[in-house]
Amino acid sequence: MPNPNSIVFLITGLNYGGAETQLSRLVPRLRDRGWQVRVLSMISSAGLGDEIGRAGIPVLSLGIKQGSPSLRALLKARALLRQWQPMVLTNFMFHANVLGRVAGRMARVPVIISSVRSENDGGATRDRLLRLTDHLGSITTVNSQRVAESLIRRGVVPEGRLQVIHNGLTMEDYVYAPEDARTVREELGIHPGQFMWSAVGNLREPKDYPSLLHAFQVVHEQRPDARLRVAGQGPLQDQLEALAGKLHLQDVVQFIGFRHDIPRFLAASDAFTLSSAWEGLPNALMEACATGRPVVSTRVGGVPELVDDGVSGLIVPPRDPGELARGMLRIMACSDEQRRQMGAAARDKMRAQFDMEHITDLWEQLFQQLIARHTRQGDRPA
DSSP: OOOOEEEEEESOOOSSSHHHHHHHHHHOOOOHHHEEHHHHHHHSSSHHHHHHHHTTTTTTEEOOOOTTTHHHHHHHHHHHHHHOOEEEEEEHHHHHHHHHHHHHHHHOOEEEEEEEOOSSSSSSHHHHHHHHHGGGSSSESSSSHHHHHHHHHTTTGGGGGEEEEOBBOGGGGGGOOHHHHHHHHHHOOOOTOOOOEEEEEEEGGGGOOOHHHHHHHHHHHHOHHHHHHHHOTTTHHHHHHHHHTTTTTTEEEEEEESSSSHHHHHSSSSSSEEOOOOOOOOOOHHHHHHHTOOOEEEEEETTTHHOBBBEEEEEOTOOOOHHHHHHHHHHHHHHHHHHHHHHHHHHHHHHHHHHHHHHHHHHHHHHHHHHHHHHHHTTTTT
C-alpha cells in the first residue's frame, strides 16, 4: 500500500547544475511541510547529494557509470520503489525521465511525474524516447513556457499533459553588504574604477562562451576598464582559456572555477551576462537578478519570462557576439543610478514571482491534485 505522504525524486546525477540545484532547494521544503522525501541518483550522489544528505534527507545512488545504462539499474530502481512504496515518483532530467517512467510503472507507483529542464534535451533520438514513454507517466513539468512550447511543437508531449512550474530561489540568500563586495573584488584582482562583468555556468557547449569571449573582445577595445570573471567548471576550460589568449584577453578575463559563494560573487560584480545558445530557465540569471545586478542575456529558454527587456536588463539574439557586445556596452554607458534602478527592478520581479516558497506551493498543489485524481480513479495510473 503506497504511503500517501511519500515522494521519491529520481535524478540523473547530483553534480552542481541547474536542475540539481532546483531539486536541492525543493526537497527540504517539502520535508518541512510533512512529506517523506527520498532522493535517488542514477550516477554518483556526490556534490549536491552530500548537501541534501546533511539536511537529513535520504540520498541513494543506483551506481550507474556515466554513459552506461543497464538492465541491472532498471531492476534495482524497480526493487527500491517497491520497497519504499512512494505515492509519487518525480523524475528530473532526460535519463531519469525515461528510467523513472519504466521503473515506476513496473513498481506500480501511483503518480509518476517527469520534468524536462531545457528546450534542447539532446536531439531527435531522445525526443523519440520521451514520446514513446510519455503514456507511462502522469504528467510532465517544465520550467518555462518556452520549453513547453518547444515540446508541443516537436510532438514530444501533448499540450494537455504539460504543466509549467518555474525555478525558484530564496531571496534572503542574495543580500550582501558593500564591504563583502569589495573583499571579493580584491580577491579577484578587480581594481577601483574597473567594471566587473560576471558570468556563471558550466563550461559546456550550451553556455556558448566562445560568443561571450568574442563579444568581450569588442567591449574591451572600447572600454579598457572592463573585466570579465567566469565562475564554473567543465570540459571546455582549456579550449576557452586558449581562445581568450588568442583574442589577447588573458589579462582581463579569468575563468575562476567552481565557487560555493555564487551570491557573494554576483554581488561583487557591476553587471551579469548570459551568452547561452539554449536554456531552460537559467538559475544563474535568476541569481544575478535576485542580487540586483543589471543583466544582458541572450533570448533563449525562459529568459523573456525572467527579464523585462529595457527595464531590468537587455535581451539580445543568441550566437551573435556583435549584438551581445552592443548590449554590454549599453549597460556600461548607463549611469550608476540607471544600473541601480535596473537591478532593483530585476530583484523585485524575482521576489514577486520566483520566491522558492511560492514555487514549492505549486509543486505541492500538483502532487495533491494528482494524488486526488488517483484516489478517484482507484488503481489506475494518475
